[in-house]
Amino acid sequence: MNFLIMQTETADSTSFFDSSWWKFTTMMSKALLVAMWLALAFWTYKDAKRRITDPMMIGVAVATSLIFPYVGTLFYVILRPPEYLEDVLERDLEIRAREQELVGGANRCPACRTPVRDDYLVCPKCRRELKVACASCAKPLDPSWKVCPYCAHETSGGARRAPAKATIAEEDELFA
Ligand SMILES: [Zn+2]
Ligand SMILES: [Zn+2]
The missing domain is CATH 1.20.1270 (Substrate Binding Domain Of Dnak; Chain:A; Domain 2)
Structure with missing residues (x-):
């Protein structure tokens, strides 16, 4: 079987x-x-x-x-x-754009050429006044502006130094 x-x-x-x-x-x-x-x-x-x-x-x-x-x-x-290469490229471009934003020719201190941002009131390096704070809303304003574009506060022929800014400057001197 x-x-x-x-x-x-x-x-x-x-x-x-x-x-x-x-x-x-x-x-x-x-x-x-x-x-x-x-x-x-x-x-x-x-x-x-x-x-x-x-x-x-x-x-x-x-x-x-x-x-x-x-x-x-x-x-x-x-x-x-x-x-992927395209991701690396995209990131590089983003970084370069951000650097350009920070080091752009228009955004440099006119005195010492330090890269500054649009909303800086003073140059962090040489203390030169770049913008003045609005007396009403404290937003950074160009000294030649007649009225604050953020809160429509009249700057009476050029923005004046806000008291808050003086305090910041004093603090800067303290820490310097
Ligand atoms: Zn400067
Ligand atoms: Zn304002």
Whole structure:
């Protein structure tokens, strides 16, 4: 009985592995593995191009994916730069814009050329008066303005120094 079963099993398995169905399946899985390998290499190329500027490094990444199927791509994913180039560029532009905002030619102390902001009342370096605080709302005003644009307070022919500003100046002298 046992012998019979074994016989049929071996007979079955040989015929199974010889069957055209098995040949077709193995062929298809091999084709799928190759397609997967090539797709991963292509994906590596596309991803590397978005993250790496150096064409040599992109070549190395793609070659690794091709030479070591699947594992090479995994290595690439572990070692690739974390950011996309466009994100890095965008951040750089943002930083530069902010620097320009702060160091812009128009916003410099006329006396010592220190970069100053629009709302500074005095130059933090040389103490030169840049703006005067509105007597009503304390917003920084150009000394030549006749009226405060924020609260419409009449500055009576040029904004006057607000008492609060004098206190700040005294404090500055104390800390100096
Ligand atoms: Zn200054
Ligand atoms: Zn005002």
